[in-house]
Amino acid sequence: MGVRINKSFKIAPGVRVRLGNKSSSLSIGGKAGRVTMNTRGRRTTTVRLAPGVSYSTSSSSHTTPKSCSAAMRNASTGARRSPTGRLKIS
Numbered sequence: 001m002g003v004r005i006n007k008s009f010k011i012a013p014g015v016r017v018r019l020g021n022k023s024s025s026l027s028i029g030g031k032a033g034r035v036t037m038n039t040r041g042r043r044t045t046t047v048r049l050a051p052g053v054s055y056s057t058s059s060s061s062h063t064t065p066k067s068c069s070a071a072m073r074n075a076s077t078g079a080r081r082s083p084t085g086r087l088k089i090s
Contacts, residue, residue, distance in 0.1 A: 008018045016027045025038035029046075036044045041061035048054045 004021060006018060006020045008016055010016050014028060014030050018025045018027070023038045023040050025036050027034055027036040029035055031048060033045070033047045036046070042058060043061070044056060044058040046054055046056045
């Protein structure tokens, strides 16, 4: 069983800092809407539409798709794709 430690501090009205084991975050906003950014590069925006109803979006600052990173890894090892789509190692 893992142990999690979180501590949250209110710095100013509408500004909160959260410290945790693996990540920390900064939240700016109030009840109607909030933007949260953490140290791992994730940004979350939350908007309150009505009491008990909210809309949230989350995005990561890491924008390289897996296929791109795989292509870069293959290029660095000398692997190339043939016209038929098969991987050739040079």
